[in-house]
Amino acid sequence: MGTRLGDLVERFGGHLTGDPDIEVTGIAPLQDAGASQISFLSNSKLRALAAQSNAAALILSPLDDPTVAATYAGARIVTSNPYAYFARAAQYFVALDAVVPEPGVHPSAVVARGAQVDPSAHIGPHATVEEGAVIKAGAVIDAGCYIGREAEIGEGTHLFANVTFHSRCIIGKRGVIQSGAVIGADGFGFANEKGVYIKIPQTGRVVIGDDVEIGANTSVDRGALADTVIEEGVKLDNQIQIGHNCHIGAHTAMAGCVGVAGSARIGKHCTFGGAAMVLGHLEIADNVHISSGTMVSRSVLEAGQYTGFYPLAKNAEWEKSAAIVRNLASMREKIRTLEKTIKKLTEDK
Amino acid sequence: MGTRLGDLVERFGGHLTGDPDIEVTGIAPLQDAGASQISFLSNSKLRALAAQSNAAALILSPLDDPTVAATYAGARIVTSNPYAYFARAAQYFVALDAVVPEPGVHPSAVVARGAQVDPSAHIGPHATVEEGAVIKAGAVIDAGCYIGREAEIGEGTHLFANVTFHSRCIIGKRGVIQSGAVIGADGFGFANEKGVYIKIPQTGRVVIGDDVEIGANTSVDRGALADTVIEEGVKLDNQIQIGHNCHIGAHTAMAGCVGVAGSARIGKHCTFGGAAMVLGHLEIADNVHISSGTMVSRSVLEAGQYTGFYPLAKNAEWEKSAAIVRNLASMREKIRTLEKTIKKLTEDK
Amino acid sequence: MGTRLGDLVERFGGHLTGDPDIEVTGIAPLQDAGASQISFLSNSKLRALAAQSNAAALILSPLDDPTVAATYAGARIVTSNPYAYFARAAQYFVALDAVVPEPGVHPSAVVARGAQVDPSAHIGPHATVEEGAVIKAGAVIDAGCYIGREAEIGEGTHLFANVTFHSRCIIGKRGVIQSGAVIGADGFGFANEKGVYIKIPQTGRVVIGDDVEIGANTSVDRGALADTVIEEGVKLDNQIQIGHNCHIGAHTAMAGCVGVAGSARIGKHCTFGGAAMVLGHLEIADNVHISSGTMVSRSVLEAGQYTGFYPLAKNAEWEKSAAIVRNLASMREKIRTLEKTIKKLTEDK
Structure with a gap:
């Protein structure tokens, strides 16, 4: 055609x-x-x-x-x-x-009686849709997907095979979730008592806006008490980790292997290169661009490009430089001593 | 209520x-x-x-x-x-x-005849339980989970939807495994012969203690000949990789995206920040705390906090510093030359 | 025996x-x-x-x-x-x-009428094989796997439980794909128009040679227009991300948590240590060895060992060194000033 x-x-x-x-x-x-x-x-x-x-x-x-x-x-x-x-x-x-998925529920799928599946939606083989879940018009739930209780899949959103979408989480319209992604697993929250961890129940949701794409094998955790929020137009690549209670602003894009620790608040229109990492509870302004492989260890409140990875070298050269990096404080000390000596020399003249 | x-x-x-x-x-x-x-x-x-x-x-x-x-x-x-x-x-x-999962096996689940499923356990839709597997009292195996031959799931342990738990692996009581986690995949073991890799069969197990939590899309490989061991109370976040034959001591916690290469031996009550990496065959003592984004490239035999990541900077400043890092050896050489010259100057006086 | x-x-x-x-x-x-x-x-x-x-x-x-x-x-x-x-x-x-999987299709599997499954192949419980897919002699497709339309699984290749293998992708003979791996998800391709991302359809395939092993929860994206190619004998560990249109040469091995951005072209017989990262569109020659935790930010055209990660230190020492790294340019300036002063001093004599 x-x-x-x-x-x-x-x-x-x-x-x-x-x-x-x-x-x-x-x-x-x-x-x-x-x-x-x-x-x-x-x-x-x-x-x-x-x-x-x-x-x-x-x-x-x-x-x-x-x-x-x-x-x-x-x-x-x-x-x-x-x-x-x-x-x-x-x-x-x-x-x-394109082969358009046929509307309707595959006979092998298990859909709870109280789930609402729009007649125009497609539910593939071996999918499970739990009680109270809502699958809206034109949504496509491929084989092996799991939709938890009272979760909501928006109009025209496509979950590829083997996606896990947990209870009470929500995704808006025209979304795409690639295979293996897990939305709404428990966040990593524990209280430590005399060296032993006690689990803090994770009762928040993941709330995802319209036009969001989430990559293969990416995980977005549910919030602890409040929600994890992914605003409209966000694009997440594969193998990404988004911790509980993060807030990711609209139209921000993250390349593969990025990790964002819990409660980080990231602005709109940001970009994150592959394997960039963001520590917890940080704030990142709008229009911030983080280079690949960069550890964001403090809040970034000003737009711009930020970077921090160790430069690649032949192994032998790296060994030399790395040994010096470990002792930079002593190198600075030597410079200070030199400065003092020279000051004395010039004053003596 | x-x-x-x-x-x-x-x-x-x-x-x-x-x-x-x-x-x-x-x-x-x-x-x-x-x-x-x-x-x-x-x-x-x-x-x-x-x-x-x-x-x-x-x-x-x-x-x-x-x-x-x-x-x-x-x-x-x-x-x-x-x-x-x-x-x-x-x-x-x-x-x-909470909605308590009903005891019993969902009609769509496939449970081998020789598997032992306690009547109080729950086996969800589309789950597969292979021959000889043992599912103990109160365990919850959610939709789409796979339990391999002769694997054992302890009392009250909860596997969320789409977990893969391979043959002969064991998890103790009150455990939690989040969706997408893979326990007991083959370790990465190959012999190289004239440039071609020959697979070494991975015949060990993964043995997991009581009160362990394993995060979404995390992988724990089975041992090559001996077992991979995760002791009681360990908490692993999402997107973590644990190589074959690792031993992780009791009540150690790892944040998201951590990677531990094969045969590493990690102590009790340690913590690992997000995306920290541990090379193979290393030993890490009890009560060691590794910061996020840190590559552990040597054994750490003394308790304490250890760190090693490149500091974040505006991109232009990073470019300057990184160029210097690559040439630190020449900077050290200049300082040595200065020291000699000054020594000579002061002696000449 | x-x-x-x-x-x-x-x-x-x-x-x-x-x-x-x-x-x-x-x-x-x-x-x-x-x-x-x-x-x-x-x-x-x-x-x-x-x-x-x-x-x-x-x-x-x-x-x-x-x-x-x-x-x-x-x-x-x-x-x-x-x-x-x-x-x-x-x-x-x-x-x-070993327990040899029985040839044949498990009654709970869903195999499309137009799929070709060799009688000697094994299709496990809850697997889905879509229209036009080809499963060759002796292949083993374990429980919960998804094989997309017109995909092809070579002779004797083994997909462990819960693998997703998307439409039109191909894997050769004697391959192994571990659980949770996703082959052929959409690559991460978007055009930005006034701050909003527009999805670029990903219509290439993933083409995998003979004797390839792919680890648990690893993702290999399909190409945008052309194909992503993994040549024969390549071994990929767990939690790896391979972007669209990458080309990985024969008998190259990558350890866990490696990430390769789109369109990177990697030679034969290379090795990548755990968590090494490769930026997009780079070229890496044959017989290049990249150390663990190293960011490859430029093409590497000469064989050899390359490294680049920040050395581990006690946290207090790291804080000192990292503060200096951020200010290396000013340290270099001080050295230049010292050099000038000394030059003047020695000329004055």
Whole structure:
């Protein structure tokens, strides 16, 4: 199945130069796209590649258009954000071919009598939906998922196979939860009495807004007394740990292996590189960008980019540097002694 | 449902000042607690907040009691460890309202004929219990769990949905395993022959003591020949990796994202901050505390707090410092040259 | 069940000194092995222990043989790589006792009509196999596994309980995937438009070669447009994250908690220590060895060992050193000032 360029532009905007009746069937990278595909140029460094593309049409910015147009003979869709346009168009093409899950409950699924499953929702094989849970219109619960008591899955939200979504937790509309993710496990809360830990019941929920994506094997713990909150538009990659009572602001994105300890409060539009870590009870302002592998050990109240990882080196060089790092205080002492001696020398003159 | 203050004190101890017939229904933080709830003061810095609380009663220490009592009109339960008292009382209140899983095997579960399931245990939907496994009294095996051959789940232990517990592994009494955890997967053992890895069968078990909690999506590998051992009272948070043949001493706690490589031997009453890592075959003494984000690259034989992570900085400053860290050896060389020159200068005088 | 030493040598090679009719039933460490077991010496430092072993026979190298033979009275199998020999022999003994999964589909499994399951394959309880999937001869799909549409599981490959293997992904022969692993979840790809993320469909596959092992709770994402590729013989431990479009060369091994960001291209025969991290789009040559806890923030084009983690210290010492690390630029400035002053002093003389 394909679509006319004219229909694409009608749907997603942009200015088309070329024949609106050209039929395209999908999207491909600049160098791979064939005569029935479109491609996109989101990085001006690739202008030369774009100019030689065999694609039927190119999505590109007003800035790149004149240069590319000089040699590229195909159709062009000019738009201010070609990468976002590509994302939307790709979603459209994928939906044309996608296998749509059938509405209804698979006979092997176990759905409690008091659960409310919208007739347009899909419940896959071996899924379990507990008493009082609510599965809204168009939601897709794939095989092996577990939905706890009184949990709520919003309209059009998709839980891939083997997701665990615990009691009373909520996710909004158009969400995506990848396989193996666990939402609403108990937070890590214990009182220590003479060296022995006593469990503090975790009675809060996880409350997730609209348009949130949560990656494979990621864990988001329920709150202790209050809730853990993930605001709308947040994107969490795989293997992430979000502790109890965290609050993650809207449209913040975290790459794989990030860990956020309990009660951290993170702003909106932040980004966290892979394996960045945030200690508990810290506050992070809006628009803060934390580099990969960085331990955030204090609150960050000012927007900007922050970093802190040990630089990579050949092992032999690392051994030398690391030995010195361990003794930096003595190096500073030597410098102080030198300064004093020199001060004395110059005064003596 | 609620309980009388008098009954609470009879059950959990502490000295009550106030009317024992006051009925309370739950626990809430100092600022949120209403007239039918109790609250607790575990941090003296919050005395002012406590004094203004609307709670029906406060749990507090002998140290804080006089100050709070001066202005707070409600009942007071004085105890040496208010936080532990809170934990126990909260467990009690939660149990009053909790939905108790019904004893018995869900019709959709697959339980092998030779498995022994105590009649008081609960086996949820789509669970699998293999031949020779033993599920003891009061154990709760939630939906989608897998219990391997001859594995043993102790009295009152609770496996949340989608836990995998492999063959011959054992967990003791009153344990908790959160969703997505994998106990007893093969350890990572290979012999290298001319660049190709040959798998070493992993035939040990995971042996877990009483009162252990294991977090969501955490993995504990079975031993290669001998067993991996987790002693009683250990608490592991989410996303943790415990390699084969590790031994973790009683009442040690690890926060999220910690990794422990194979054959590490860790003492009792240790704590590990989030994302701390321990290399293989190391020994760590009792009462060692490792900070978050710290790589333990040598044995730690003396109790105390140990740390090692790169300090966070604005990205521009990190770039400068990291460049210097890479060249610390040359900086040390410059200092040595300076020292020699000055020695010569002072001797020349 | 046991086997004759003569049969063992016929099967796995090596030179036997001793009675070929001795019957052995298994393998044990040097100090534990009894009179019906064999043991192995792979580390010359343990020669003394070997010489005193009660094992019926020892596997050892030509180098160690003369010393051990002087005092050890049992049979000896001399081979160039005793550890690899041990691995193969251990596999053999384990197979003698192993419970072989019965061929066929468990009645509780849900297998789509258009899926092709070889009659010799095993599909366990509560497994789901979607339309068009291909399960080849001798493959073992344990309880609760999910196999997506048109996915392909190679001959003799074993998926342990609760593995998720998504649509169109492929794994070759003799592979092993441990419980909780997720293969083929969506990669983390979004276009940002005015602060809001728009999902980029992830339409590539994960293509895995022969003899690959993937650990518990590890995630390997599908590619965005092209595929994520794991070549033959790769071994991934637990809790690992492999981003979309990564390419991992043959016989590379990664220890637990490693993270590899998208589009990284890693060579053959590399090793990664636990919790090592690789940023996206980097290239790593063949035979590169990355130490545990190291952030690979630039391409590594030359074979060798590379390291970069902050050295562990007592907390008080770390606090001093870390404070200096943050101010290394000012320390360098002081040294420059000292150098100038001294230059002036010496010129003045």
